[in-house]
Amino acid sequence: MRRGKALWTGVTLAAGIALLTTAVAGQRGPQQLSVTVSQIKPNIYWAAGGGGNSGIIIGDNGVIVIDPKTTAEGAKLLLAEIAKITPKPVTHFFSTHSDADHWGGADAFPASAMWITSEGFRKELLAIEKMGDAPHKRVPSRLVKRGKESVTYNGVRLDLYHWVPGHTSGDLVIHVPEERLVFTGDVTSNARPEPTLHAHKGANPDGWIAIVNNILKLNGELYVSGHGTMENFTPAWLQTRVKEATETNNRVKAMVAEGRSLGDIKMTLKMAPGPASGNPTYLEVAYWNALLKR
Numbered sequence: 001m002r003r004g005k006a007l008w009t010g011v012t013l014a015a016g017i018a019l020l021t022t023a024v025a026g027q028r029g030p031q032q033l034s035v036t037v038s039q040i041k042p043n044i045y046w047a048a049g050g051g052g053n054s055g056i057i058i059g060d061n062g063v064i065v066i067d068p069k070t071t072a073e074g075a076k077l078l079l080a081e082i083a084k085i086t087p088k089p090v091t092h093f094f095s096t097h098s099d100a101d102h103w104g105g106a107d108a109f110p111a112s113a114m115w116i117t118s119e120g121f122r123k124e125l126l127a128i129e130k131m132g133d134a135p136h137k138r139v140p141s142r143l144v145k146r147g148k149e150s151v152t153y154n155g156v157r158l159d160l161y162h163w164v165p166g167h168t169s170g171d172l173v174i175h176v177p178e179e180r181l182v183f184t185g186d187v188t189s190n191a192r193p194e195p196t197l198h199a200h201k202g203a204n205p206d207g208w209i210a211i212v213n214n215i216l217k218l219n220g221e222l223y224v225s226g227h228g229t230m231e232n233f234t235p236a237w238l239q240t241r242v243k244e245a246t247e248t249n250n251r252v253k254a255m256v257a258e259g260r261s262l263g264d265i266k267m268t269l270k271m272a273p274g275p276a277s278g279n280p281t282y283l284e285v286a287y288w289n290a291l292l293k294r
């Protein structure tokens with residue numbers, strides 16, 4: 001009897017936890033969308049929520065935004081937060097790459113604002129449009145070419161690096177040299193225990209490692225990532241990330257050279273399981289890359 005009662009209590013407790021979990025999950029639905037702004041420099045902020053992290057740079061005559069959130073709703077929340085900080089209009093906004101959480105809100109931005117992305121972004125957006133998966137009207141106003149371009153908007157000097165392939169083949173890294181601040185998009189995302197590489201957009205570990213090493217040479221004080229918080233915005237975090245990823249890539253290459261299977265390599269390296277999204281893990285991308293280059 002006692003054992004039965006204990007079991008029953010356990011079931012009730014489990015049901016209670018399940019209900020609680022459902023309630024918490026419900027609170028995170030689209031109706032609860034929120035954007036939180038944090039200051040990092042006198043005139044520079046980053047904004048979490050509603051998509052990838054955004055950057056906000058207040059210049060002499062207007063505001064420059066990096067990544068306009070996933071939807072019009074998120075973009076409007078971001079614009080409302082900016083209006084609380086400054087009466088200056090948004091004159092320019094960037095998209096760091098072609099994943100929707102970094103550009104989907106573009107239509108909600110002021111029509112007069114310039115939308116700047118990269119040549120690689122445009123190529124990927126065309127492929128997304130072909131699949132009928134891009135419900136937007138707006139097209140970019142400027143495409144940054146491969147390599148480096150420098151611009152000055154609202155008195156703020158920005159160095160733009162279209163180095164690829166990193167997280168995708170359309171990445172744009174935005175450096176504010178005067179502030180030693182770098183907006184990296186998802187090249188340095190902490191969304192997973194290991195780097196997130198979109199192989200379907202041309203990413204591979206060799207390219208990613210080279211780009212992160214280049215980013216570290218910019219000698220930034222802070223690297224604002226497309227996902228994560230201040231803890232993964234530091235050079236030290238990024239140095240550890242690239243060191244571990246380089247070691248994994250080298251070990252995978254060595255094992256592929258020995259003719260070992262993906263399953264065997266996974267067992268040997270004991271990597272964390274991949275996400276439910278179905279996108280391949282870093283190790284899987286490293287395996288295919290090593291196999292292709294063999």
Ligand SMILES: [Zn+2]
Nearest residue numbers: 052101186226
């Ligand atoms: Zn993202």
